[in-house]
Amino acid sequence: MKKDIILKAENISKQYRLGQVGTGTLSHDINRWWHKIRGKENPYLKIGDTNDRSTKGISDYVWALQDINFEVERGEVLGIIGKNGAGKSTLLKILSKVTAPTTGSIKSRGRIASLLEVGTGFNGEMTGRENVFLNGAILGMTKKEITSKLNEIIEFSGCERYIDTPVKRYSSGMTVRLAFAVAAFLEPEILVIDEVLAVGDAEFQKKAIGKMQDISREGGRTVLFVSHNMAAVKSLCTRGIVLENGTIKFNGDIEEALDVYLSNDNYTEHSIIFDENTKRDGSGNMEFLSLEIRNQNNKLSNEFSIGDDLSIRFKLKNNSSETRSEVGIQIKSSDEMPIFHIMGRDSNFVLNHNSVIEEFEINIKDIRLFPGVYTISLTSNNTTGHQMFDSIENALSFQIMDGGKYTIRNLPRAAGLFFLNPEWKKL
Template sequence: MHSDRRVVLEVKDVSKLYRLGNIGTGTLSHDLNRWWHKVRGKADPYAKVGTINDRTEIGDSRYVWALQDINFKVYEGDVLGVVGRNGAGKSTLLKVLSRITSPTTGTLGYNGRLAALLEVGTGFHPELTGRENIYLNGAIMGMSRKAVSARLDEIVDFSGCAKYIDTPVKRYSSGMIVRLGFSVAAHLDTDILVVDEVLAVGDADFQSKCIGKMNDVSKSGKTVLFVSHNLAMIRQLCNRCIYLENGRLHSEGDTDLILGHYLTKNSDTARTFEHGPIRKVEVIPETESIRLKCHYKVDRIVHIPNLGFVVNNQFGSSVFGNNTLNSGMSANREFPAEGVIEVEIKSPKLVVGKYTVSIWFGDGQEDFFHEPDCVEFELIQKSTSQFAGSAKVGSVLTDCEFKISAL
């Protein structure tokens, strides 16, 4: 419940309009027309011609709404995840919230200091040393030099950049800049921490440290806004989520609920075919199994009908598969001319990640239908038991018993 927590950030009817093409506001007549409307207290006349932010279609306007009519509240102690496909408006939203760019329409209400880590090097002067940039960021946030000095050692130690702290940051690698930038944002006196997907630059160990630090920040009563395509990280870290689609707020609420909406909308978990014996393929990941449904229609005599599948990991390697012939199904029963074959893959124990399913259908000697990677699904982390390096052990987690004894 939010009734006992104060609102630290409120977004009301926020929209952001961009002009496509060359940088600038357009012609002199456009600028004069905008100015004339503004002095009379009227809306931007060119905002009316903006198209929605749909990258799958070619718009007929030189203006596009990167964000449109966004409304939500963030409460003290929230860790709010922001999910959506590329181009949905996630980074634009964080830039607006961080006051890097102003909204075209709408208002933002803040109740506390905000620190943002949006892009590699954001807020750092390349000619200044790491130490000088720490003090610069503190000053920008209104902190005294004494207050920054009290946290300097902690910031440097967390970043792992102690050896280079008096070196100009223009000589830092992108990973070093991200580590120092996150450390500065997380340790200085802020009420709201905004983190874009820059953490993808860091290694697995540093990502784990960042997750731990963001958890600590939220437990101390501060607020975190976090954008990532890593849904496992979102699930582990965030108690609430918002889902952006084409610049609009699709839904908001509990993390599991919103991630379910997002996966259902954006995963190709079902596919239909107009020709061939296979008419529709569906994959349904469940808690303890994966269910595969194949709708088929056979218009020829198939003496030994055989349907098979292979599950492939995100690197294209085959993980496992099977077919009806191996299972004895084709030998013992006839296939109706039209029907549904349902396969339940029990307890596959796959590591988190994206997977595709390839399907084929034939008579044991000839394939009448073969569609590689025809559907996909994603398994996301539901607990901390699968750590960031799980993929290093392969795609399947085997049953093992570990014993530890002292020497």
């Protein structure tokens, strides 16, 4: 069966020059011109660092995106995920034709509506109603088409009371409500949405995700969705692209994409030592020094099967005169859903402190989580829970690989969270 490709990215790369714009570039411009009239390639395409914001490069040029290739079918909902600075927003701006790629090309069939930043394309001096007509005209709609959808747009946005008020007086939440309603109801073939929905409240986010599902499933239109809300990505998207340092690390099933995304940074490790670069919150009275995961053979590991035992070890430093504390261990799924929360008091264990540095171990017997990637977060509090000493989110992760000793059947990751094998009998 022939694929109905509505959007295709071919060898997309985007290069930026770092530093202050407009200074020291004349020699570069002359060099480019000299190469061009001789029929040679732009010399600055051969240089440049990868898009890693956490390291200092040696070049004045950086590749925000490099050799991006993918296709999107009609009616598909594609999730684009990655860390801050991975190149997601740059890619969407190129797809939306807000900026041009340095190399490569975008081929699309149909109108593209973009929601990249709050109020994109809105004129602050014009009313909400006037901006609906303005945005519709930009999308290529006739006045008659816009008028036929106007009441639905206003009702969905929830801004009816302010629709004849200048947009400059709208809150960011109101602005994004109206902008999304315009983009969704004026029926573009391709809808491109960046993280802007996070500006809206919980009720609107749920409403917007429902609308995106409707327009893709029933309307056959295509959605490209960027978000750090993994639960929203998982529920909405059918396929995922993981960007890392400006390149595609994974392109495929959304469940696998989420696992690959969480396998970044410390997530491929089975142990970690926390230092001054560790992102943490709290008063600092207690401080986590290290964390490691072990299997039932007491070996460091981050891969387990259903039915295995899993041990979590951590070192805690007492920077105060506290003699007792409480530690919480939270396990979350790849879409950041909390699975369970472990505290010492639930096992009648009290953390008494009589040394500056102490090590503790938690043994989880017969783990029953379905295959997938799960993260471990740590918190240290006083015994009443009213004061947080230290907190580290997503410090390490582990992966459940298969059914282990319980079953040899294939266990789909989306089928559930907990594996049970209760007693069966015929009555």
